[in-house]
Amino acid sequence: MTGLALTRRRFGQAIALTIAFSMAPRVGAAEAAKLPGSLEGNRMLDAWLRVNPDGTVTLFTGKVELGQGILTALRQIAADELDVAPSRIRIVSGDTAQTPDEGFTAGSQSIEHGGIAVRYACAEARGILVKLAAAKLHGAPDELTVEDGTIAARDGKSLTYWALSAEAQLRREATASVMPKPPERLRYVGKSAPRLDIPAKVTGRASFVQDIRLPGMLFGRVLRPPTYGAELVSFDDARVRRAVGVVAVVRDGRFLGVVAGREEQAIAARDELARAATWRDETALPASADIYSYLKSLPAEDHVISDKGGDTPPPAALSSHAATYTRPYTAHASIGPSCAVAQFKDGLLTVWTHTQGVFPLRRDLAKALDMDVAKIRCIHVQGSGCYGHNGADDVALDAALLARGSGGRPVKVQWMRDDEFGWEPNGPAMIVELRASLGAGGAILDWTHDVWTNTHSTRPQQDGCNLLASWHLAQPKAPGKPAIIPQPAGGGDRNAIPLYDLPRQRVTHHFIRQMPIRVSALRALGAYANIFAIESFMDELAKAARVDPVEFRMRHLNDERAIAAIKAAATYAGWQPGVPGGTGKGRGFAFAKYKNLSAYLAVVVDVEIERRSGQARVTKAMAAIDAGQVINPDGLINQTEGGIIQAASWTLKEQVRFDAERITSRDWSGYPIITFPEVPDIKVTVLDRPGERPLGAGEAAQGPTAAAIGNAIAHATGTRFRDLPLTADRIKRVFG
Amino acid sequence: MADAIELSINGKMHRLRVSPDTPLLYVLRNDLELNGAKFGCGLAQCGACTVLVEGDAVRSCSYPVAAAQGRPIITIEGLGSVDRPHPVQRAFIAEQAAQCGYCINGMVMAATALLQRNPNPDHAAIRQALAGNLCRCGTHARILRAVARAALEMAP
Numbered sequence A: 001m002t003g004l005a006l007t008r009r010r011f012g013q014a015i016a017l018t019i020a021f022s023m024a025p026r027v028g029a030a031e032a033a034k035l036p037g038s039l040e041g042n043r044m045l046d047a048w049l050r051v052n053p054d055g056t057v058t059l060f061t062g063k064v065e066l067g068q069g070i071l072t073a074l075r076q077i078a079a080d081e082l083d084v085a086p087s088r089i090r091i092v093s094g095d096t097a098q099t100p101d102e103g104f105t106a107g108s109q110s111i112e113h114g115g116i117a118v119r120y121a122c123a124e125a126r127g128i129l130v131k132l133a134a135a136k137l138h139g140a141p142d143e144l145t146v147e148d149g150t151i152a153a154r155d156g157k158s159l160t161y162w163a164l165s166a167e168a169q170l171r172r173e174a175t176a177s178v179m180p181k182p183p184e185r186l187r188y189v190g191k192s193a194p195r196l197d198i199p200a201k202v203t204g205r206a207s208f209v210q211d212i213r214l215p216g217m218l219f220g221r222v223l224r225p226p227t228y229g230a231e232l233v234s235f236d237d238a239r240v241r242r243a244v245g246v247v248a249v250v251r252d253g254r255f256l257g258v259v260a261g262r263e264e265q266a267i268a269a270r271d272e273l274a275r276a277a278t279w280r281d282e283t284a285l286p287a288s289a290d291i292y293s294y295l296k297s298l299p300a301e302d303h304v305i306s307d308k309g310g311d312t313p314p315p316a317a318l319s320s321h322a323a324t325y326t327r328p329y330t331a332h333a334s335i336g337p338s339c340a341v342a343q344f345k346d347g348l349l350t351v352w353t354h355t356q357g358v359f360p361l362r363r364d365l366a367k368a369l370d371m372d373v374a375k376i377r378c379i380h381v382q383g384s385g386c387y388g389h390n391g392a393d394d395v396a397l398d399a400a401l402l403a404r405g406s407g408g409r410p411v412k413v414q415w416m417r418d419d420e421f422g423w424e425p426n427g428p429a430m431i432v433e434l435r436a437s438l439g440a441g442g443a444i445l446d447w448t449h450d451v452w453t454n455t456h457s458t459r460p461q462q463d464g465c466n467l468l469a470s471w472h473l474a475q476p477k478a479p480g481k482p483a484i485i486p487q488p489a490g491g492g493d494r495n496a497i498p499l500y501d502l503p504r505q506r507v508t509h510h511f512i513r514q515m516p517i518r519v520s521a522l523r524a525l526g527a528y529a530n531i532f533a534i535e536s537f538m539d540e541l542a543k544a545a546r547v548d549p550v551e552f553r554m555r556h557l558n559d560e561r562a563i564a565a566i567k568a569a570a571t572y573a574g575w576q577p578g579v580p581g582g583t584g585k586g587r588g589f590a591f592a593k594y595k596n597l598s599a600y601l602a603v604v605v606d607v608e609i610e611r612r613s614g615q616a617r618v619t620k621a622m623a624a625i626d627a628g629q630v631i632n633p634d635g636l637i638n639q640t641e642g643g644i645i646q647a648a649s650w651t652l653k654e655q656v657r658f659d660a661e662r663i664t665s666r667d668w669s670g671y672p673i674i675t676f677p678e679v680p681d682i683k684v685t686v687l688d689r690p691g692e693r694p695l696g697a698g699e700a701a702q703g704p705t706a707a708a709i710g711n712a713i714a715h716a717t718g719t720r721f722r723d724l725p726l727t728a729d730r731i732k733r734v735f736g
Numbered sequence B: 001m002a003d004a005i006e007l008s009i010n011g012k013m014h015r016l017r018v019s020p021d022t023p024l025l026y027v028l029r030n031d032l033e034l035n036g037a038k039f040g041c042g043l044a045q046c047g048a049c050t051v052l053v054e055g056d057a058v059r060s061c062s063y064p065v066a067a068a069q070g071r072p073i074i075t076i077e078g079l080g081s082v083d084r085p086h087p088v089q090r091a092f093i094a095e096q097a098a099q100c101g102y103c104i105n106g107m108v109m110a111a112t113a114l115l116q117r118n119p120n121p122d123h124a125a126i127r128q129a130l131a132g133n134l135c136r137c138g139t140h141a142r143i144l145r146a147v148a149r150a151a152l153e154m155a156p
Helices: A008-019 A070-082 A110-137 A237-241 A263-276 A288-297 A358-369 A392-404 A417-423 A527-545 A549-555 A560-573 A633-653 A702-717 A728-734 B024-031 B087-094 B104-117 B123-129 B140-154
Strands: A049-051 A057-061 A089-093 A145-147 A150-152 A158-160 A218-223 A231-235 A246-252 A255-260 A277-280 A300-308 A319-327 A339-345 A348-353 A376-380 A411-414 A430-438 A444-453 A505-512 A585-593 A600-609 A616-626 A681-686 B005-009 B012-016 B050-053 B056-059
Touching: A049 A110, A057 A070, A057 A110, A070 A089, A070 A110, A110 A145, A110 A150, A110 A158, A218 A263, A218 A392, A237 A246, A237 A263, A246 A263, A246 A392, A255 A263, A255 A392, A263 A277, A263 B024, A288 A430, A288 A444, A319 A527, A339 A392, A348 A358, A348 A392, A358 A376, A358 A392, A392 A411, A430 A527, A444 A527, A527 A549, A527 A585, A527 A633, A527 A702, A549 A560, A549 A585, A560 A585, A560 A600, A560 A616, A560 A681, A585 A702, A600 A633, A600 A702, A616 A633, A616 A702, A633 A681, A633 A702, A633 B140, A702 A728, B005 B024, B012 B024, B050 B104, B056 B104, B087 B104, B087 B140, B104 B123, B104 B140, B123 B140
Parallel strands: A057 A089, A218 A411, A348 A376, A444 A505, A616 A681
Antiparallel strands: A049 A057, A145 A150, A150 A158, A218 A255, A231 A277, A246 A255, A300 A505, A319 A430, A339 A348, A339 A411, A430 A444, A585 A600, A600 A616, B005 B012, B050 B056
């Protein structure tokens, strides 16, 4: 793994490195050709890699490790294109002082955008080194071979990258003119590589931002208002200052924090903060039971994102069908609460953070603290898995605010469990209404999809400031305007356009700006509920048409890779048409192509319903995935297994609870997630396509898994459940 | 501040001047600079902070140091290292049984406690032994395989 900048000495070295390195501006950008992936926005080769005289290569990436194995995969890609052993490659990731700006590590785009940039940059660097060697060895570049950084001529003479490193000029704009290797010449890509970070994590080596210890470091905790809108009426800070170990009490508007010499003292002092503060709130949250009708009653902007065949009169249908599906607010619910370390020194702020985007975070920190961005450095260090926009960015500002009040000493802040559940931006609630008509032979003649939801990203963005504490300051910042993530990726409307070939379809995204519950990006965004709805409805239509649901899907598809994935999963699971239902045991199928432009995934799940309780248990899940060229097959399988299990948890159990005042899911008893006795046995088969470009795969499983579970429960019980989560209570009401 | 607390951790005695009600977790992490046990909930609900006290898996976030006096404590660092991993750690590496890895300390420690009292657990026993340990990445299937592998490797 990349080293943690744990000591002042090593931190100092890192600063020195950056002075010698330029994040050069785009030269002649107007005429420059568009470069692949993240190279486009970070065009200098030396922004991506450096060849060192000591026999190593340093790779710089703006993408960060979130537990998805990206750094291991990028190292495989770089090793192949450079022809060096992976062990020679050191990776620096997500550091505003050292790495390219690749925005956020999100949306299953790291291989598609970051991986391709690394691939082209390394191929070009290899070309430069080989050309340089050719001049010295008096051979033609294409007659030279490279083995682990040693360039050899036919006559046996050789030079190493390391000897050429001083002369090799990588401070130049990338051209992407050196083609990366074809699949048959790849040695590392396509073979399972063990994750770089796992040995340290299972032996307790420092791996996480939570593990950072700096000399003189203090511990901070924050106290949020009891509700989103509560105003601080009075605050007796003397009482908190008397608590054991307290070094500083910070109040700015309704932001409250405490800093202490020991962590448990900071936690105890946080309880004192709560006792010392009086709040008033006159706002109310909408009634939880009516949340979907409340959301639909709010003003919405309607965006028709697909409209096909509407100019001809509708054909005569044999039957018409309509169904409404809902998805509740869902928490990221990271196991480790969000954490950051911040230090002010000589007018510079350094923040160690598990953010998904060090550059966007830096921009928002500068706004919140009224500082120049050039005076802030954000360094990514791994945290607990985030699954989207959780409290990672917010806690970075908390740490900075507490460090600002602590006289130059570094401060580590970790949220408490109730901070995380009470204040993280949740995955947005959604309502999906589908209508279709069927004609002869079960053909879908007409299809409409309407989805109502909030924005699916309130991450740090260009306008406004999206860090929680900034809204609570005496001079509060305004949050950025909620924005639509445009198609084809989409946000709340992600995967709302069916991949099926339908002659007439109309898909409308009803975008609701007002957000009664704080929301943002949760893994798969709207794809989770849109696919749950579409793939449930496909089963409902198949049943009406008396066609096997797998066959029904294939009849409406022309995409050959989609059909191949569906067939693969059906074969893998031994899918049998016509198995009678209603027995308490069921099998369900579902499919999607994530975002309609990333990985294809089809899955079969088996469920058993316990009649006494109504509890559905997923016993087996069998999936087939086509992610194009696979970089690290075991990494892909790990992500897919994880996606299936996480989606099973969302689908069967999860719902953020709230009352008129506040979020009431505040710990794991109030927000249960799937446990070991409940997880299915999982098998994943990979359709490797080395000749195709790699497709983002980290979020491919969520939607199909939800729908396959819904379909299996419908098969097991004979009843269709359309409101998530599919809990024992709901099932027991009709099946027991 | 009270009298010094004496703790036996990974075979070494430590004398610490901390309040006796201090949860063991903070002493391990902040005084002894042991990273393995993690703060997850502070409520003994998730298991990320699990350590062994006299061979039992306990939640160090809710276990006062006073109660730990005179009882040998083993943390994940005391099991083995990257160069010399314990069979359970080796099995987790072999099965690539982690994604983010934040919960994995608890999984390794709960599995170690299980295998000490039941060297031949069946699949149901492994699931049950880990029932109180939460994983959010969905690495459960691999963790179960890792524990089963460790049981095989450690079988006499």
